[in-house]
Amino acid sequence: xxxxxxxxxxxxxxxxxxxxxxxxxxxxxxxxxxxxxxxxxxxxxxxxxxxxxxxxxxxxxxxxxxxxxxxxxxxxxxxxxxxxxxxxxxxxxxxxxxxxxxxxxxxxxxxxxxxxxxxxxxxxxxxxxxxxxxxxxxxxxxxxxxxxxxxxxxxxxxxxxxxxxxxxxxxxxxxxxxxxxxxxxxxxxxxxxxxxxxxxxxxxxxxxxxxxxxxxxxxxxxxxxxxxxxxxxxxxxxxxxxxxxxxxxxxxxx
Amino acid sequence: xxxxxxxxxxxxxxxxxxxxxxxxxxxxxxxxxxxxxxxxxxxxxxxxxxxxxxxxxxxxxxxxxxxxxxxxxxxxxxxxxxxxxxxxxxxxxxxxxxxxxxxxxxxxxxxxxxxxxxxxxxxxxxxxxxxxxxxxxxxxxxxxxxxxxxxxxxxxxxxxxxxxxxxxxxxxxxxxxxxxxxxxxxxxxxxxxxxxxxxxxxxxxxxxxxxxxxxxxxxxxxxxxxxxxxxxxxxxxxxxxxxxxxxxxxxxxxxxxxxxxxxxxxxxxxxxxxxxxxxxxxxxxxxxxxxxxxxxxxxxxxxxxxxxxxxxxxxxxxxxxxxxxxxxxxxxxxxxxxxxxxxxxxxxxxxxxxxxxxxxxxxxxxxxxxxxxxxxxxxxxxxxxxxxxxxxxxxxxxxxxxxxxxxxxxxxxxxxxxxxxxxxxxxxxxxxxxxxxxxxxxxxxxxxxxxxxxxxxxxxxxxxxxxxxxxxxxxxxxxxxxxxxxxxxxxxxxxxxxxxxxxxxxxxxxxxxxxxxxxxxxxx
Numbered sequence: 001x002x003x004x005x006x007x008x009x010x011x012x013x014x015x016x017x018x019x020x021x022x023x024x025x026x027x028x029x030x031x032x033x034x035x036x037x038x039x040x041x042x043x044x045x046x047x048x049x050x051x052x053x054x055x056x057x058x059x060x061x062x063x064x065x066x067x068x069x070x071x072x073x074x075x076x077x078x079x080x081x082x083x084x085x086x087x088x089x090x091x092x093x094x095x096x097x098x099x100x101x102x103x104x105x106x107x108x109x110x111x112x113x114x115x116x117x118x119x120x121x122x123x124x125x126x127x128x129x130x131x132x133x134x135x136x137x138x139x140x141x142x143x144x145x146x147x148x149x150x151x152x153x154x155x156x157x158x159x160x161x162x163x164x165x166x167x168x169x170x171x172x173x174x175x176x177x178x179x180x181x182x183x184x185x186x187x188x189x190x191x192x193x194x195x196x197x198x199x200x201x202x203x204x205x206x207x208x209x210x211x212x213x214x215x216x217x218x219x220x221x222x223x224x225x226x227x228x229x230x231x232x233x234x235x236x237x238x239x240x241x242x243x244x245x246x247x248x249x250x251x252x253x254x
Numbered sequence: 255x256x257x258x259x260x261x262x263x264x265x266x267x268x269x270x271x272x273x274x275x276x277x278x279x280x281x282x283x284x285x286x287x288x289x290x291x292x293x294x295x296x297x298x299x300x301x302x303x304x305x306x307x308x309x310x311x312x313x314x315x316x317x318x319x320x321x322x323x324x325x326x327x328x329x330x331x332x333x334x335x336x337x338x339x340x341x342x343x344x345x346x347x348x349x350x351x352x353x354x355x356x357x358x359x360x361x362x363x364x365x366x367x368x369x370x371x372x373x374x375x376x377x378x379x380x381x382x383x384x385x386x387x388x389x390x391x392x393x394x395x396x397x398x399x400x401x402x403x404x405x406x407x408x409x410x411x412x413x414x415x416x417x418x419x420x421x422x423x424x425x426x427x428x429x430x431x432x433x434x435x436x437x438x439x440x441x442x443x444x445x446x447x448x449x450x451x452x453x454x455x456x457x458x459x460x461x462x463x464x465x466x467x468x469x470x471x472x473x474x475x476x477x478x479x480x481x482x483x484x485x486x487x488x489x490x491x492x493x494x495x496x497x498x499x500x501x502x503x504x505x506x507x508x509x510x511x512x513x514x515x516x517x518x519x520x521x522x523x524x525x526x527x528x529x530x531x532x533x534x535x536x537x538x539x540x541x542x543x544x545x546x547x548x549x550x551x552x553x554x555x556x557x558x559x560x561x562x563x564x565x566x567x568x569x570x571x572x573x574x575x576x577x578x579x580x581x582x583x584x585x586x587x588x589x590x591x592x593x594x595x596x597x598x599x600x601x602x603x604x605x606x607x608x609x610x611x612x613x614x615x616x617x618x619x620x621x622x623x624x625x626x627x628x629x630x631x632x633x634x635x636x637x638x639x640x641x642x643x644x645x646x647x648x649x650x651x652x653x654x655x656x657x658x659x660x661x662x663x664x665x666x667x668x669x670x671x672x673x674x675x676x677x678x679x680x681x682x683x684x685x686x687x688x689x690x691x692x693x694x695x696x697x698x699x700x701x702x703x704x705x706x707x708x709x710x711x712x713x714x715x716x717x718x719x720x721x722x723x724x725x726x727x728x729x730x731x732x733x734x735x736x737x738x739x740x741x742x743x744x745x746x747x748x749x750x751x752x753x754x755x756x757x758x759x760x761x762x763x764x765x766x767x768x769x770x771x772x773x774x775x776x777x778x
Contacts, residue, residue, distance in 0.1 A: 171319070
């Protein structure tokens with residue numbers, strides 16, 4: 001079974017990068033399930049693709065029960081072979097304006113959504129031992145910007161989730177391949193005005209999601225290039241001595 | 255579901271769902287008996303593909319993966335060490351991780367023949383009595399391969415897949431040296447897209463093991479059930495009868511009842527459970543009148559060497575399909591088989607070998623130095639190039655002081671005491687000399703230097719024999735004096751033989767199960 005045989009689920013597909021990813025996958029001949037919080041956005045996305053290529057599923061990714069139901073509906077059509085965890089919110093809010101509840105609500109979407117969707121997608125993936133999960137990530141956790149605490153914390157936790165998933169599943173299910181992807185600064189509602197067109201980034205993201213190589217498990221990509229894990233001086237020296245240095249991988253076919 | 259299981263009086267409870275328990279349970283269920291498998295580890299997911307990772311130390315993570323959770327705490331030649339062995343805990347037991355080499359022993363492994371006396375005088379069951387069980391095990395496990403040209407005994411083998419280029423070159427090369435290589439006997443069906451799961455769980459019913467050829471067909475009969483993640487704490491009963499077992503599962507402790515019990519927790523696990531079952535009825539432990547429960551522990555010694563084919567061989571992967579028995583019994587001495595390990599002498603394997611040497615050396619307490627082994631390994635990988643890795647298995651003999659013991663304060667730790675006897679060390683030197691001499695004309699290099707025990711091949715700890723004073727089990731593998739307690743794992747073996755134990759475990763488990771079914775039919 002190849003990853004293109006099943007359905008690719010894209011969360012947050014009602015606009016921005018999620019819409020572009022869904023359309024790019026559909027253009028590559030993949031069946032797509034577009035998950036969104038409101039019907040308007042995802043239906044618009046589906047209408048932009050060839051007839052019948054994109055199914056729309058309304059669900060709030062923060063709601064575990066809704067996500068379970070959504071995946072049950074999708075799986076009835078075909079097994080889920082690809083998941084792109086894209087849905088996220090970025091409320092610009094001074095920490096002094098946050099309440100425990102408002103902070104937790106952001107975490108519930110950005111981290112909880114990733115957990116809910118990944119958990120639901122894995123039900124089918126562990127049966128076949130195959131699957132592809134791409135977590136849309138940022139470097140926001142490295143040096144949090146002002147008025148971005150909940151976003152930085154939850155997106156950083158998402159990156160930890162990727163590593164934790166690899167620790168739990170990597171050796172047992174080498175055919176379930178999980179990677180982080182930083183799309184770059186985009187010209188979307190969440191991004192910056194003079195950023196990258198989401199359609200350009202989506203070509204990288206879709207190609208990465210369809211790149212089904214077990215050796216990618218746990219890898220981190222920024223735009224179309226791999227970000228190698230930071231290495232200390234000693235480790236770099238040892239790599240050089242043993243000729244183990246390898247160049248960062250580049251996403252092919254994008 | 256467990257409420258049903260708890261209220262049932264089972265025909266047979268099988269403790270341990272590995273190769274022995276799996277095959278015994280399958281035969282019993284197929285013969286119409288109601289069978290419950292009680293397994294310490296998890297059933298797991300069928301698509302899992304992990305191998306055994308000796309570096310993984312966390313007991314929760316280990317058990318989830320089907321590894322025995324605790325360490326082996328070994329006192330070897332008086333020196334203490336602690337490490338994780340290649341021991342499974344889960345459906346299929348250790349066999350889901352094995353390399354599926356299922357070779358029959360030689361006649362002299364089991365009984366005395368002219369010019370080849372047997373160290374114990376012979377097993378209470380002779381080769382001819384075992385032969386049909388071997389044939390049946392070979393059939394159920396889909397063993398493929400080629401007959402050993404040196405053996406007069408026929409095996410029941412399916413044809414092997416086409417020989418790889420590297421194996422063909424090695425065959426020619428070894429034959430040219432006057433040796434008798436043949437296609438190893440392997441329980442892999444080579445289904446389309448076979449991953450060749452040597453050392454890893456097979457995600458499909460392609461590698462045949464205690465799970466795919468034992469527990470799964472047993473469950474498919476509809477007469478067997480499985481209780482996984484279930485710790486058996488003790489056997490309970492009267493002097494001559496086991497009435498129930500006390501188990502712990504998910505924080506609950508309860509009893510499970512059956513008419514017959516088959517113990518198949520492995521040669522390290524089964525004797526420990528009997529020792530843990532000491533009670534008023536069995537003050538020395540269950541079935542331990544002889545005091546021999548846990549004793550006569552045997553392993554094989556691994557003699558690992560790299561071998562270069564004489565002719566240039568195509569570089570199409572590691573050899574895994576060749577065995578030879580030219581050194582099996584040599585100038586009156588009991589050695590064992592030689593087989594390809596399915597490894598190329600590449601960088602990783604050499605790091606592993608060197609790392610293992612390091613762990614056994616005096617430097618082992620300085621962990622930081624362990625990385626130093628990587629440097630010579632990088633050099634060695636260049637020098638070794640395309641060598642293939644072989645292992646010679648040297649038969650170990652039973653000594654009562656070599657034993658596995660039970661520590662109630664650390665139930666998951668496997669405590670063993672083992673002394674390398676001068677007799678074994680002398681035989682080892684002779685084995686290595688024989689291999690070296692026999693491979694004349696080939697470039698070869700031993701990768702093991704200090705004696706290396708094969709912790710994946712434990713056996714002998716509940717010895718089968720006719721005399722209750724010098725053995726634990728009778729010829730039917732029933733405990734002397736306890737009519738409804740049977741053993742179906744490697745514990746029964748009076749000697750360790752010169753081959754991998756799995757086929758013998760499977761064959762004997764079928765024999766034990768058939769005995770239970772027949773006695774039941776006879777109304778005993």
